[in-house]
Amino acid sequence: MLTKDECKTALPKRLLTLTGASLEEASAADKYAALASLVRDYIGQSWVDTTRRYDNQRQKQVYYFSIEFLPGRLLDTNLRNLDIREVWREALAELGIDYTELTNAEQDAGLGNGGLGRLAACFLDSLASLGLPGHGCGIRYTYGLFEQAIVDGMQVEKPDTWLKELNIWEYRKAGKAVLVKFGPPLGGVKAVPYDIPVIGFDNRTVNTLRLWSAEVRDGFNVNYSSFGPDDYRKLLEYKSWVESISQILYPDDRYEEGRQLRLVQEYFLVSAGLQSIVRHIKRKQGPDLSHLADQIAIHINDTHPALAIPELMRILMDEEGLGWDKAWDITTHTISYTNHTVLPEALEKWPVGQIQSLLPRIYEIIHEINERFCAQLWQRYPGDWGRIAAMAVIGDCFVKMAHLAIVGSHSVNGVAELHSQILQSDLFSRFYQHTPQKFNNKTNGITxxxxxxxxxxxxxxxxxxxxxxxxxxxxxxxxxxxxxxxxxxxxxxxxxxxxxxxxxxxxxxxxxxxxxxxxxxxxxxxxxxxxxxxxxxxxxxxxxxxxxxxxxxxxxxxxxxxxxxxxxxxxxxxxxxxxxxxxxxxxxxxxxxxxxxxxxxxxxxxxxxxxxxxxxxxxxxxxxxxxxxxxxxxxxxxxxxxxxxxxxxxxxxxxxxxxxxxxxxxxxxxxxxxAGETAACYQTGRCNPLTIYNQDERVRNCVNQLIDGSLPVFGDEFRPLYDYLLHPGGAFLELQDFxxxxxxxxxxxxxxxxxxxxxxxxxxxxxxxxxxxxxxxxxxxxxxxxxxxx
CATH class of the missing domain: 3.40.50.2000 (Glycogen Phosphorylase B;)
Structure with missing residues (x-):
């Protein structure tokens, strides 16, 4: 068991090794880095033992694919889960170091935006703390979403430079890199994994959050002596494009370039992750993948990783030589899907042409999935063209990612009882009627x-x-x-x-x-x-x-x-x-x-x-x-x-x-x-906010303040909010519930x-x-x- 005296001796030594500074000279950030480095050492053996135990016992493992993870600061959590927090607090106090100041020196990881990422982090914590073999798979964003500032009363976005200092918790695994291939002229991108330990609470279990970073592929050699201006331009464009893949979370989708980059990111994530998982399974359990669904589970957190379905099919057919039927059986029994939204604008869909040009082989597989699924629907519902069109994976020149996720998985769950009911009775009602056994509820939780x-x-x-x-x-x-x-x-x-x-x-x-x-x-x-x-x-x-x-x-x-x-x-x-x-x-x-x-x-x-x-x-x-x-x-x-x-x-x-x-x-x-009254309000058109505005003096007074000069702003700053609230569509029923x-x-x-x-x-x-x-x-x-x- 770690003692206080060992802590007091180890920290100054590690600080000197890392920074060349004494305790008196070092900043809080330096002391944080030294302590975190020592904790890394403490984790290592349990991490190796956990991985070996899973492999030796051939335990089925789950891989949780998410475009976001928001673990927060890790030092305090890791010390607590290792059951060494109190001994370190006491040692630091005797060294004259404020524990809170030291833990506050850690940067929040810029790997997510909101509830989706915080949920994923909670799930990883629970997997490890319950001793369950489960790991996260995401992208190592260089800049995260953005750092928000309020300037002159308005939001201003600044780069979230969370990686400007060394992330002490990650381990770069260059030897486990894979090649992710895109259509011409983009070619291949090297995906390099960075592993972060996920420590269970007081149980010596250490799972892994693997984050992928995009780099210029190996073998990309350049003869600079024969380069002309166009060659330099192309080289810089290629390098810039590669670096952009893992640069920022949620590129701005108001622009075509931003939308394409989002699609690139999503495929980069699933291709890198699945290639790595399959390679590991083959190395540890042999080349036969016919029982893959008994060895691993792939979970897609919302539709962002839905391309895992055609990508796993590609790997099984093109690289492992399996036929369609066998590959499809494996894929659908391996992959499960959580839906997180009922908002139509949040249900991803991608233009057919965009996927065709960027991912030609993936589009071929999606097209075949759609053809076979529609044929199956025709056999069951002959002549019901409306149903088939509504359920198709491809329709109106778009690939509908939620439909792909449902068709290609064995489980579809909502995240609260009401949400799951809405999925089954409304949003995905035809899918529920077709395969009710797929649908279930798993109400969210927090650690x-x-x-x-x-x-x-x-x-x-x-x-x-x-x-x-x-x-x-x-x-x-x-x-x-x-x-x-x-x-x-x-x-x-x-x-x-x-x-x-x-x-x-x-x-x-x-x-x-x-x-x-x-x-x-x-x-x-x-x-x-x-x-x-x-x-x-x-x-x-x-x-x-x-x-x-x-x-x-x-x-x-x-x-x-x-x-x-x-x-x-x-x-x-x-x-x-x-x-x-x-x-x-x-x-x-x-x-x-x-x-x-x-x-x-x-x-x-x-x-x-x-x-x-x-x-x-x-x-x-x-x-x-x-x-x-x-x-x-x-x-x-x-x-x-x-x-x-x-x-x-x-x-x-x-x-x-x-x-x-x-x-x-x-x-x-x-x-x-x-929820039922809200749906009826929208469906019957009885949610005209002007009616409420005219009838309720309190509503009228508040809404009018947006435009009558009551607020200390210049001109018609809040006219857009006024117009939004009184739009005949009813907005989100703010006035109805006022x-x-x-x-x-x-x-x-x-x-x-x-x-x-x-x-x-x-x-x-x-x-x-x-x-x-x-x-x-x-x-x-x-x-x-x-x-x-x-």
Whole structure:
């Protein structure tokens, strides 16, 4: 077992080796790198042993393909999972090093954007912590998405240079590179893997997150002496194109070049990953791939990796010599698919011509898949051309990636009960009627080890002191807190923990933004990607209405509130950027108005990422989960807030439905149209917002403020939001749900005025959050889809 004295001796030596600096001279970043390097050494043997154990026992392994992974900072997590965090904290303290300052020196990995990437990271954590043989497969983005800054009230995107310093956790495996081939004139690209260890919690299991980086292929020799100007230009264009493949997450799809690069990235990911996996299987288990589906499972996280289906077919037929029928049987029994969206614009489809020119062999295989599938449909539904056209993989000159994913996999799952019902009854209803056995639900989950144990150590300590440490391994044990939910002494301790986290967040905000917040006010939080369907705009309208009431009556008896927003808008998403601008404008107007006696504050926090989420979520009193019912597949932020004792104000959307089932109506505030009512509203055309605007004076006053000069902006800055809200299509029903949302805020006010009821509700939410652990989700995937075992 590692001792404190060994730590105190090892760190200065490693620091000197890495940086040539003493403890006194070194920066926090230098000390972080030294400690992380020592932890790497500690991981190595367990990593080798885990891989050897999987291979020797010929265990079936799952490979989770995702365009995003958002693991957050890894030093604290790795120390915790290795069970050496406390000894290192003590050693560092005796060396005069602040542990928090050191861990904060680590950069967040720029490998994702939002919930999709955070979910993938949670799943990897649970796979390793449950001792399950499962690995991640993604792209090593040089710049990530973007770093968000707010300049003159508006979002500005800057490069996310997360790799400008050495990523201490990755191991470059140049000897395991593969060649990914594209159509002429692009040719081949070398894909080089970078492996990151994924450490299980206190179980000596170390799985792998493999990230692929694009490099100029081997053998690309140049005779510079005979080069002319055109040759130099072509060479530079080729090198630039290769480097662009793994440069940035989600290239801007407003332009043809950006759309093509996205397609290139998606094929690069699946081709590199599958070639590597097949090579490993052949080396360890022999050349016969006829039982591949018994040896591995390939899971595609949303449609971005859907080209894994034709790529696996290509490998099996062209490189392994199998016939179509055998290759198709293997492929469909190996691959499974998770759908993450019901929004039509998010269901990927690619122009036929684009795939034909970029990936000619892959298109041939997709075309054959479509032909055979349509023939099968014709046999079962003769003459039903409408059904066949609606289900075809290729239609209207596009390849429909969700259809390809369904046809080429043995399992299709949604990520919340409501979402899965919508897939089966609406979005993919014909596919469900055709092969109902493929469809199932796997409600998302979060890793309680990061989002409670690491993010909120005070609360984790209180839980352990109250019910023991078993919840760390068995998150359902959190239910043992229920008998304490009404206990006054426990409530007081819970309130003290929450207050400490609020004060810490308030200090962070003051130091960064020079805005003084009242930590005794209600922290009302909506942090997530900025999108119209998530309805940050509805929240902003509610703030405008409350502010106007306070202006008219400064003595209004309300609990002071601090509204906290964070989230990124896609660079090309004009409306979302306008919503950010509105929130920032409201913050300037409200925060500087002394007439309202500091009863309201509004803050938009820049550059939302995992580390910032870990500051915000434990401090939240109220969790705003207000998407239009039927539009959010699941949500995982709602689970993180719940686990940290925040009360949800939400619609019956995504996993909110299951949270309500878990905690009961008295411990959540639900409002608004249901998914069925929303669908009916759209279908019947009865959702004209002008009707609401004309009937409800509160709506009219708030919407008019966008254009009547009430806001401190020049000209018609918010006319686009005004037009959006009043468009006859009904937008995302912000105005239809406005009155219900205000009534929900009245209900949450009543709950928070009743102190015992408030803390009983918070404790109940924590106690019932165990079912939303990703350990439960991954166990369901392992047993029901992948058929892998610890």
């Amino acid at each position: 309680h080890r990061r989002w409670l144990l690491s993010a909120n150590p005070g609360l984790a300590g209180l839980i352990t002191d109250t019910i023991g440490p078993g919840w760390l391994q068995r998150p359902n044990d959190l239910e043992k807190l229920l008998p304490f939910a009404a206990d006054t002494a426990f409530q007081q301790k819970l309130a003290a923990v929450k207050q400490e986290r609020k004060e810490a967040l308030a200090n962070y905000i003051f130091n960064k933004y020079r805005l003084a917040l009242d930590p005794h006010s209600l922290f009302d939080v909506q942090v997530k990607r900025i999108h119209a369907y998530k309805r940050q705009l509805l929240n902003a309208l509610r703030i405008m209405e409350l502010y106007q009431r306070l202006k008219a009556n400064p003595g209004l008896d309300i609990l002071p509130r601090t509204f906290i927003f964070a989230g990124k808008a896609a660079p090309g998403y004009y409306l979302a950027k306008k919503i950010i601008q509105l929130i920032v404008t409201l913050s300037k107007q409200i925060n500087n108005d002394t007439a309202i006696q500091d009863k309201l504050k509004v803050i938009f926090l820049e550059n939302y990422n995992v580390s910032l989420a870990e500051r915000i979520i434990p401090a939240a009193d109220i969790s705003e989960q207000i998407s239009t019912a039927g539009k959010e597949a699941s949500g995982t932020g709602n689970m993180k807030f719940m686990m940290n004792g925040a009360i949800t104000v939400g619609t019956l959307d995504g996993a909110n439905v299951e949270i309500r089932e878990a905690v009961g109506d008295e411990n959540i505030v639900i409002f608004g149209l249901t 009155a219900a949302y205000l009534e929900a805020q009245t209900r949450i006010d009543r709950l928070f005025h009743d102190n015992p009821a408030r803390w009983q509700a918070a404790a109940t939410n924590i106690a019932r959050s165990g079912r939303f652990s990703s350990d439960r989700t991954i166990t369901e995937y392992a047993n029901g889809i992948w058929h892998i075992h610890p």
